[in-house]
Amino acid sequence: MELNVEHLSVSFSNIDIVKDVSVQVKKKQFVGLIGPNGCGKSTLLKSIYKVIKPRQGDVFLSELDVIKSSPKKVAQKLGVVGQFNELSFDFTVREMVMMGRTPHKGLLETDSQADYSIVDAALGKVNLEAYAARSYNSLSGGEKQRVILARVLAQQPEFMILDEPTNHLDIKYQLQILNIVKKLDIGILAALHDLALAAEYCDYLYIMNKGRVVASGKPEEILTKQLIGEVFDVECETYRNPVTGGLGIAYLQTR
Numbered sequence: 547m548e549l550n551v552e553h554l555s556v557s558f559s560n561i562d563i564v565k566d567v568s569v570q571v572k573k574k575q576f577v578g579l580i581g582p583n584g585c586g587k588s589t590l591l592k593s594i595y596k597v598i599k600p601r602q603g604d605v606f607l608s609e610l611d612v613i614k615s616s617p618k619k620v621a622q623k624l625g626v627v628g629q630f631n632e633l634s635f636d637f638t639v640r641e642m643v644m645m646g647r648t649p650h651k652g653l654l655e656t657d658s659q660a661d662y663s664i665v666d667a668a669l670g671k672v673n674l675e676a677y678a679a680r681s682y683n684s685l686s687g688g689e690k691q692r693v694i695l696a697r698v699l700a701q702q703p704e705f706m707i708l709d710e711p712t713n714h715l716d717i718k719y720q721l722q723i724l725n726i727v728k729k730l731d732i733g734i735l736a737a738l739h740d741l742a743l744a745a746e747y748c749d750y751l752y753i754m755n756k757g758r759v760v761a762s763g764k765p766e767e768i769l770t771k772q773l774i775g776e777v778f779d780v781e782c783e784t785y786r787n788p789v790t791g792g793l794g795i796a797y798l799q800t801r
């Protein structure tokens with residue numbers, strides 16, 4: 547599926563937080579959204595996945611008009627890994643992941659053998675099979691993050707939004723999660739903080755500052771020291787990593 551966000555604006559108490567933002571994710575593209583704290587990344591993503599109503603603009607997932615469609619209809623296509631994953635009620639890890647199947651079920655439909663197999667496969671993908679009976683609230687931040695990803699995998703979405711999916715994760719699981727979502731071969735829009743990881747995994751980047759998209763393009767084309775300096779207020783040098791061949795960024799000092 548493709549994502550088309552057109553001229554989206556979001557305001558809280560008459561203050562514009564997201565200002566006329568247009569974003570496109572083509573079929574099977576991994577697109578990153580980067581920008582400093584408070585620039586509006588989460589607000590933009592939440593208005594795409596229907597948690598916040600935008601003041602104006604359109605969101606389409608291929609032909610599906612996301613703003614006008616029911617949450618269930620959207621959840622059949624769109625998976626979301628959000629930033630905060632706390633729960634008031636306690637569920638087991640397996641119950642949490644099984645919730646990913648809900649959008650595909652009728653009102654009184656019970657869990658089928660196929661649902662159990664899908665849930666087991668999703669737990670396996672994030673290395674949490676042994677945690678299936680554990681209480682979700684007893685897990686560490688990183689384990690919770692992997693359960694949420696497993697729930698989204700069980701949902702079998704055709705498009706995925708991730709809001710800082712590698713928050714809380716040590717480097718092994720940061721790479722594991724990015725590798726898992728990359729291999730899904732579906733459209734992805736992900737807010738990321740680590741610029742080097744964004745450069746490595748993303749096909750295309752949008753850079754936000756103060757509610758607006760200020761640059762977009764292929765990572766190596768737009769992640770210049772001038773742009774990083776302007777947007778993040780940090781002096782840096784960029785270089786080609788001699789080991790990976792990818793983009794390296796040496797941060798020097800804050801401005």
Ligand SMILES: Nc1ncnc2c1ncn2[C@@H]1O[C@H](COP(=O)(O)OP(=O)(O)OP(=O)(O)O)[C@@H](O)[C@H]1O
Pocket residue numbers: 558563581582583584585586587588589590
């Ligand atoms: N419900 C709300 N009411 C008023 N202001 C809000 C609300 N939600 C977010 N904001 C403000 O909107 C701005 C953008 O917040 P947002 O969470 O979108 O930023 P972000 O780019 O995702 O930041 P971070 O990198 O820190 O997660 C912030 O100044 C925030 O305080």
